[in-house]
Amino acid sequence: MALLGACFLFAAFLSGCKKKEEPGLTPAQIHQITRSLAAAASSAVPPGTPIKLRQGASGQGPGNTDYLRVVLKNDSAGANRAVVAKLLQNLNAVATRNHLTQDPAIQTGELLHFTLRHAGAQVLEIEIVTRATPVCSAEIEKPAGKAANARLAIIIDDLGSDRAAAEAVLALGYPLTISVLPNHDHSFDIAQEAHRRGFQVMLHLPMQSVANETPEAQELHPGMPAPEVAALVDQFLQNVPDAAGVNNHQGSQATADPALMDELMPVLRDRHLFYVDSRTTAATVAYDAAQDFGVRSAFRSVPFLDDVAEVAAVRKQLELALRGAREKGEAVAIGHPHAATLQALREILPQAQAQGVRLVPASELVH
Numbered sequence: 001m002a003l004l005g006a007c008f009l010f011a012a013f014l015s016g017c018k019k020k021e022e023p024g025l026t027p028a029q030i031h032q033i034t035r036s037l038a039a040a041a042s043s044a045v046p047p048g049t050p051i052k053l054r055q056g057a058s059g060q061g062p063g064n065t066d067y068l069r070v071v072l073k074n075d076s077a078g079a080n081r082a083v084v085a086k087l088l089q090n091l092n093a094v095a096t097r098n099h100l101t102q103d104p105a106i107q108t109g110e111l112l113h114f115t116l117r118h119a120g121a122q123v124l125e126i127e128i129v130t131r132a133t134p135v136c137s138a139e140i141e142k143p144a145g146k147a148a149n150a151r152l153a154i155i156i157d158d159l160g161s162d163r164a165a166a167e168a169v170l171a172l173g174y175p176l177t178i179s180v181l182p183n184h185d186h187s188f189d190i191a192q193e194a195h196r197r198g199f200q201v202m203l204h205l206p207m208q209s210v211a212n213e214t215p216e217a218q219e220l221h222p223g224m225p226a227p228e229v230a231a232l233v234d235q236f237l238q239n240v241p242d243a244a245g246v247n248n249h250q251g252s253q254a255t256a257d258p259a260l261m262d263e264l265m266p267v268l269r270d271r272h273l274f275y276v277d278s279r280t281t282a283a284t285v286a287y288d289a290a291q292d293f294g295v296r297s298a299f300r301s302v303p304f305l306d307d308v309a310e311v312a313a314v315r316k317q318l319e320l321a322l323r324g325a326r327e328k329g330e331a332v333a334i335g336h337p338h339a340a341t342l343q344a345l346r347e348i349l350p351q352a353q354a355q356g357v358r359l360v361p362a363s364e365l366v367h
Contacts, residue, residue: 023119030123031055033098034066037124040090041070045083049073050292052262054226065115069127071292080130087128100124111294129294152325152352153177153298153362154305155247155276155334156341157204160184165337170197172342174349177362179204179247182236183217195242200361202276203236203243207251209280216249220264222257229263237271244363245274247334252281261286265293274366276300278334296366298332305335305344314344322348325357330365 025033038053045051054067070087072080095102095116100123105114116124157179159166163186169176170193178194179202180187191201206219218236220229237243246268254260255277268275268290277287277299290297302321306314314335325331335341352359 024121025118025123027056030066030118033094033100034068034124036094036098037068037091037126040094041068041087044087044090045070045072052292054262065122066124067127068124069129069293071129084128084130091126109294129292149329150325150357151330151360151364152321152357153330153332153360153365154321154345155179155202155332155362156337157181157202157247157249157278157334158336159190159204160187162186162337163190166190166194168342169337170194170199172345172349174345175199175359175361177202180240180243181206181216181249182239187239188241191240191242200244200363201240201242202245202247202362203233203240203273204249205233205236205246205251206249207254209250209252209254213250213252219249220251220254220260222253222260224260224263226263229260230267233264233267233271243273244361245276245366247276247362248278248280248286250280251278251286252283255286256281256283258285258289261289262293265289265295269293269295274298274363276332276362276366296363298362298366300334301328301331302333305333306338306341309336309338309340311340311343311347314338314341315348318344318348322352322355322357326355332362332365 034053034055038051041051042049050069050071052067052069052071056065056067072083072087098118100116100118103115103117105112107113110129112128112130114126115122116126154174155177156169158181159169159178160181161184166178166186169178177200178191180191180194181204195201206216208215208219208221218232220232224232248255265275274296275286275290276297277284277290279287279300287297287299302324303317305317305321307317308314318333321331321333335345349359
């Protein structure tokens with residue numbers, strides 16, 4: 001509430017600067033104001049604070065405005081309040097100097113959002129997030145005797161082309177999470193049937209990878225404008241009904257591109273989808289971007305189950321996944337509908353409960 005109260009003060013300052021009528025700003029002028037706001041924000045927050053800046057296509061109107069986001073991470077709520085007060089003071093100085101007015105602020109949990117206008121035209125959106133620094137699960141001391149609380153989510157992705165393979169996965173009878181590629185012959189039917197039978201469904205979102213991997217016909221790629229990102233995600237979601245979340249298909253180039261991930265995460269957040277980073281590259285920034293944008297998220301925390309599609313190899317990887325869940329309290333594993341993977345799952349999953357590991361949908365492990 002302190003954050004919202006400070007913002008009301010910001011709004012009061014701005015409302016006093018409203019003029020009767022002023023000529024509209026050009027996109028170049030709006031972009032300059034946005035850069036000035038970003039610089040003002042930078043001088044008010046601790047070094048290293050994420051400040052994300054995006055320039056709109058035309059500079060005015062919903063969907064085309066400039067965008068500024070500040071993510072405050074601090075273990076001390078009091079320290080954050082002091083920083084927010086200084087941040088809003090600095091932003092107010094720039095906004096007042098440029099005759100901007102503010103719409104009523106909206107606060108949702110840790111997120112404060114407000115729109116700035118010039119002569120009635122929407123020109124800029126600002127978001128301020130206050131979040132305590134997350135503690136890595138590996139750093140949390142696990143009380144003795146709590147192994148029975150361990151949870152493991154297993155995502156089976158690359159589904160969409162082979163109905164028989166999908167049926168074999170569903171027939172296993174375990175609460176696996178089904179991730180479906182869009183625009184394949186049976187994508188819609190597989191997603192619909194999996195949901196009907198009580199499985200959690202995810203969109204296996206195609207993203208650009210390295211040159212030696214076969215691309216999908218449509219995929220997210222670096223340099224794609226925000227409206228195209230949103231339109232493509234929406235198109236994919238229509239083809240994968242009832243998707244509760246998203247994980248990336250391939251994407252070694254895409255998930256390592258901060259600008260693209262900054263375009264994607266607001267789309268997922270606005271559609272109430274969680275995100276699991278498949279971690280196809282060590283250079284990925286996808287999970288961090290999801291956290292910065294308030295998207296409930298997780299990442300693959302154990303090796304892929306079937307990089308070697310042989311029963312013995314998959315069995316060994318599953319045992320590692322169970323051990324990872326026991327040691328850290330939770331783990332996310334990803335496999336594919338290979339015959340060897342399905343056979344290993346049949347052999348190993350009956351042991352999970354005896355080992356104190358509970359199988360859960362991916363949505364239970366996002367934060």
